[in-house]
Amino acid sequence: MSTDLQVTGSVRRARRARQRRTLAVCAGLLAAALAAFLLSLATGDKSIPLPDLLATLGGGGSRGDEFIVLELRLPRAVTAVGVGAAFGLAGAIFQSLLRNPLASPDVIGISAGASAAAVISIVLLGLSGPAVSLTALAGALTAAVLIYALAWRRGVTGYRLVLIGVGVASALTSTVSYVMTRSETMVAQQAFVWLAGSLNGRSWDQARPLLLALALLIPLTALAARALPALQLGDDTARGLGARTEPSRVALLLCAVALAGVATAAAGPVGFVAFVSAPIARGLLRRQDAALLPAALTGAVVVLLSDYIGQHLLGPHQIPVGVVTSVVGAPYLLWLLATANRVGRGG
Amino acid sequence: MTVQHTLRADALRLTYDRHEVVKGLSLDIPPGKLTMIVGPNACGKSTLLRGLARLLTPASGAVLLDGASIHSRPTREVATTLGILPQTPVAPDGITVTDLVGRGRYPHQGWFRRWSDEDERAVAEALEATDVAELADRSVDELSGGQRQRVWIAMALAQGTDLLLLDEPTTYLDITHQVEVLDLLTDLNTSAGTTVVVVLHDLNLACRYADHLVAMRDGRIVAEGPPAEVVTEQVVSDVFGLRCTLVDDPVSGTPLIVPMGRHHSAK
Numbered sequence: 001m002s003t004d005l006q007v008t009g010s011v012r013r014a015r016r017a018r019q020r021r022t023l024a025v026c027a028g029l030l031a032a033a034l035a036a037f038l039l040s041l042a043t044g045d046k047s048i049p050l051p052d053l054l055a056t057l058g059g060g061g062s063r064g065d066e067f068i069v070l071e072l073r074l075p076r077a078v079t080a081v082g083v084g085a086a087f088g089l090a091g092a093i094f095q096s097l098l099r100n101p102l103a104s105p106d107v108i109g110i111s112a113g114a115s116a117a118a119v120i121s122i123v124l125l126g127l128s129g130p131a132v133s134l135t136a137l138a139g140a141l142t143a144a145v146l147i148y149a150l151a152w153r154r155g156v157t158g159y160r161l162v163l164i165g166v167g168v169a170s171a172l173t174s175t176v177s178y179v180m181t182r183s184e185t186m187v188a189q190q191a192f193v194w195l196a197g198s199l200n201g202r203s204w205d206q207a208r209p210l211l212l213a214l215a216l217l218i219p220l221t222a223l224a225a226r227a228l229p230a231l232q233l234g235d236d237t238a239r240g241l242g243a244r245t246e247p248s249r250v251a252l253l254l255c256a257v258a259l260a261g262v263a264t265a266a267a268g269p270v271g272f273v274a275f276v277s278a279p280i281a282r283g284l285l286r287r288q289d290a291a292l293l294p295a296a297l298t299g300a301v302v303v304l305l306s307d308y309i310g311q312h313l314l315g316p317h318q319i320p321v322g323v324v325t326s327v328v329g330a331p332y333l334l335w336l337l338a339t340a341n342r343v344g345r346g347g
Numbered sequence: 348m349t350v351q352h353t354l355r356a357d358a359l360r361l362t363y364d365r366h367e368v369v370k371g372l373s374l375d376i377p378p379g380k381l382t383m384i385v386g387p388n389a390c391g392k393s394t395l396l397r398g399l400a401r402l403l404t405p406a407s408g409a410v411l412l413d414g415a416s417i418h419s420r421p422t423r424e425v426a427t428t429l430g431i432l433p434q435t436p437v438a439p440d441g442i443t444v445t446d447l448v449g450r451g452r453y454p455h456q457g458w459f460r461r462w463s464d465e466d467e468r469a470v471a472e473a474l475e476a477t478d479v480a481e482l483a484d485r486s487v488d489e490l491s492g493g494q495r496q497r498v499w500i501a502m503a504l505a506q507g508t509d510l511l512l513l514d515e516p517t518t519y520l521d522i523t524h525q526v527e528v529l530d531l532l533t534d535l536n537t538s539a540g541t542t543v544v545v546v547l548h549d550l551n552l553a554c555r556y557a558d559h560l561v562a563m564r565d566g567r568i569v570a571e572g573p574p575a576e577v578v579t580e581q582v583v584s585d586v587f588g589l590r591c592t593l594v595d596d597p598v599s600g601t602p603l604i605v606p607m608g609r610h611h612s613a614k
Contacts, residue, residue, distance in 0.1 A: 007480045008471035014445050014484060015462070099439065230453045236433035239402050241506065242426025242454040288441030 018287070022294070025284045029297035033081065036304035040077045041069055043312055075207040076199050079266055080307050080321070081300045082210045083199075084273060086263035088299020089221060089292055091274030092281070093256035096232060096290040097249060098158035101336055104275040105140075105260035108165025111269035112172035113143020114261060115195055118268070119176050122191045123183040130205065132194065133265035140261035143168060148253070197270035197322025199307050206266050213262040217255055221292070224251040228290050270306075270322045272329020273299050279332070302328075351378035352428055352509050352542065354399060358408035361391070361398045368394040370566035371408065376510075376559075381536045382544045383553040386563035387587050392546045393434060393514050395563070399544065400431035400512050412510075426454035430508035434515050436499055438487045444498050445483045448473055451505030473504035477531060493524035500531065511535070512544045517552070525549070529556045550587075554578055554601045562586045578602040 041057075042048050048056070048065055056065045091104040105111055117139020121127040127135065147168050151161040176195065180188050193200070227248035230238040235245045260274060280302070281294035303321060306328070310319035354376040361369035368391045376382055376399070384392045397403050399410055401417045410417045417425060430451075438447060451473065452466040474480040477497040482490065487498060496516060503511055513532070517525040533556060536543045547553045553560060554574040561571045562578075564586045570577045583591050589606055596603040 004471060004475055007475050007483075008468055010480075010483060011445055011471045011474070012467050014443075015449075015467070018446075096439070099437065229450050232437070232439045233447075233450060234433065234435070234437035236397070236402050236431070237436045239422065240400055240426065240431035240433065241451070242421075242423035244422060287443070287446075288439060 021285060021287075025281070025294050026297060029281075029284075029294060029301060033297060033300045033304060036301060036308060037077050037081065040080070040304060040308050040311075041073045043308070044068070044073060071203070075204045076202045076307075077304065079202040079207045079210060080199055080303045082207070082214055083263045083267045083270060084277075084300035084303030085296040086210075086214060086217075086259040086299070087270065087273035087303070088277030088281075089218070089296040090256040090260040090263070091276075091299070092278035092290055092292050092295035093221070093225070093228075093252055093259075094274070095278050096228060097252055097256075098161055099232065100158040100162050101279060103158055103162045103165070104278075105256065106269060106272055106274050107169070107333070108162055109143050109147055109167075109169035109172060110140050110165075110257055110260050111264055111271075111274075112169040112176075113146075114140040114264035115269050116172040116175045116179075117142070118194055118264075119179050119191045122194065123179050123187050126187075128190070130209070133206070133209070136265045136268075137258075137261040140264055141257060143172065144253070144257040193320060194268045196320035197268035197325070198320035199267055199303075200318055200320065202267070210262055210266040213258070217259055217262070218296075221252070221255040221259070224248065224255050225290070225292055228252065228292075232290070268320075268322060270303060271326035272333070273302055273325050276325075276329050276332055277302060351540070352413050353378055353411070354429070354510055354542070354544075355411040355414075356395070356399060356408070357411055359395075359398055359410060360406040360408050361394050361403050362406045363394070367406070368566055369398060372566065372568055373408075374561065374568060374571070376542060376544055378542050379536075379540050380542065380558040381533060381556060382542075382559040382561060383557035384544065384546045384561045384563060385548075385550055385553045385586075386569075390563045390586075391566040392563050396431070396512055396514050396544065396546050397433075400429065401425060402431065402433075423454050426506065426508070428508055429510040429512065430503045430506040431512040432499055432503045432514065432516060434518065438495075440488065442487050443483070444479060444485055444487060444490075444501075445470065445474070447487055447498060448501045448505050451502040451507075454506065469505045469507050473501040476504055476535070477501040492519050493521070493527065496520060496524070496528060497531070500528065504535070508541075510542045510544070514546050515548060516545065518548065525552065532556070550583070550604050551596070554603070555596060555599045574601050578604070 038053065042050065042053050046068060048069065052061060052065055053069065055061045056069045094103045094105055095101055114136040118132050118136040121132050121135040147161065147165050151164045180191060227243045230241045230243040231245060231248060238245050277299040278291055278295040281291045281298040282288055285291055285294060302325065306324035307321040310321050310324040356372055356374040358371050358373055359369055360367060360371050384395065386392045398405060401410065404418065412425060412429060448470050452469060455466065474483055477500050479494065479497050479501055482494060487495060517528050529552060532543050532545065535541050557574055560574045560577050562569045562582060569586050570582050580591055580593055583589055583604055591604050591606045593602050594605060
């Protein structure tokens with residue numbers, strides 16, 4: 001009996017330690033996000049000191065500061081937070097659900113679907129603004145349905161889905177290249193900036209629909225994520241534990257695709273954010289959970305910092321945020337491929 | 348003693364892609380007993396177990412849990428009564444033993460009630476019963492096959508069900524660990540009164556450990572009952588197509604099958 005109590009005690013201690021770690025990591029990430037957020041609001045052609053910045057945000061700043069902060073910088077920073085959180089969350093869901101670190105929407109063709117749809121709408125249909133965002137969202141959803149349908153064989157396994165996703169991604173990427181070669185230089189330039197994933201000139205017109213979508217999608221994701229710990233154990237075990245596997249998986253994947261879709265619609269396919277956020281969060285947590293909330297916070301920090309770097313630290317021209325994130329993400333992808341094959345965990 | 352639940356297959360037919368694997372089979376699982384299902388490869392024994400655990404939908408017939416169709420009840424509710432350990436469960440990379448065992452509490456947790464003292468107690472008891480408490484903080488990846496299997500059984504125990512189904516829980520284990528796992532299941536059965544159903548490859552171990560033996564061939568039951576009454580040379584020949592001679596197991600007194608091949612035969 002006393003050993004039982006001891007074991008119960010140690011189980012409780014382990015759980016408490018985990019909770020403390022999660023709390024500390026989330027608090028740290030939140031602080032980092034807040035710092036990066038304020039930094040990006042304060043920095044620019046006109047630097048605004050912190051007291052003035054806080055006064056402006058509180059509604060008591062000068063007219064000039066108010067315009068610069070509330071109309072120019074705030075929507076961009078808010079979009080960065082939203083896009084980062086959405087990509088981070090989407091990547092964490094895909095990776096843990098499909099049990100494969102490669103299975104993030106930017107690797108398996110969801111983002112490529114959005115890009116192809118956006119480029120076609122810019123180049124061939126002459127659309128711009130919100131219309132491009134909407135087609136991008138539709139493109140992400142269509143690509144997801146296509147990949148899921150092709151990968152479905154009495155259920156979906158991670159490895160199959162990743163391979164088919166990579167195949168679909170390259171088909172869509174060549175579609176993009178083909179369309180680009182057929183376009184006028186000016187139009188191609190516009191399409192190219194979109195393809196790189198950029199936050200340049202984001203106004204409330206982009207930020208508002210993104211925030212609305214996230215206000216709906218994040219609670220839905222939290223609901224759907226309840227089945228995730230069971231689903232990670234394989235379908236038979238999950239069903240034995242009383243999870244409704246297929247509906248739960250479809251709900252989670254739909255949330256993830258929609259999150260990646262609205263993020264891509266707002267900022268273009270900001271490369272590798274979905275791919276690296278969850279692994280970074282798991283590294284900080286020092287454990288291999290789904291880590292949805294920490295991944296979302298990590299995504300926000302990554303995009304805010306990358307955008308800051310691209311905007312202010314790399315010379316006189318603004319570098320699209322997607323270029324900066326790719327510089328970080330691509331080496332990680334290579335490292336993952338190299339080490340995964342070595343320990344035989346490619347699937 | 349716990350309330351004894353009943354589990355029954357009634358003219359059950361199970362198919363994969365229209366290929367009939369379990370062919371109209373009826374079976375009463377004796378409550379509070381240790382039942383073992385044996386048979387040659389592809390006889391449908393694992394399929395039957397998955398059917399009993401509602402992982403497969405019957406093509407016809409039914410699985411009845413406490414007299415009502417198992418598919419008519421909410422799956423979460425069934426999961427508080429009946430647990431299954433599949434043949435190849437998947438552990439997420441890097442998961443710790445405690446975390447994995449804790450996932451057995453899934454059916455007891457709701458949207459708002461996430462983790463309770465009762466959950467903690469159940470996990471601790473399961474770790475203790477399977478003798479893996481010292482491994483609690485280790486990563487499941489690092490464990491040996493025998494340890495890992497005990498951890499999975501701990502997860503199934505943490506689920507706290509009165510009925511527990513296990514699909515070949517001794518596969519890939521050496522003989523020592525096989526005996527250890529079967530001893531553990533016997534403990535569980537005798538101490539908690541849990542009804543245990545096991546699909547097992549090893550006929551001799553099944554004869555030794557089972558209260559109730561079910562021998563299958565080609566999707567049907569050939570014989571069932573206490574091993575000492577059921578197992579004869581004729582039954583072994585009918586089920587496995589194997590000539591053998593039977594002796595009494597010197598340890599348990601249950602039938603011990605001594606196979607004869609083409610090169611060896613009884614004098």
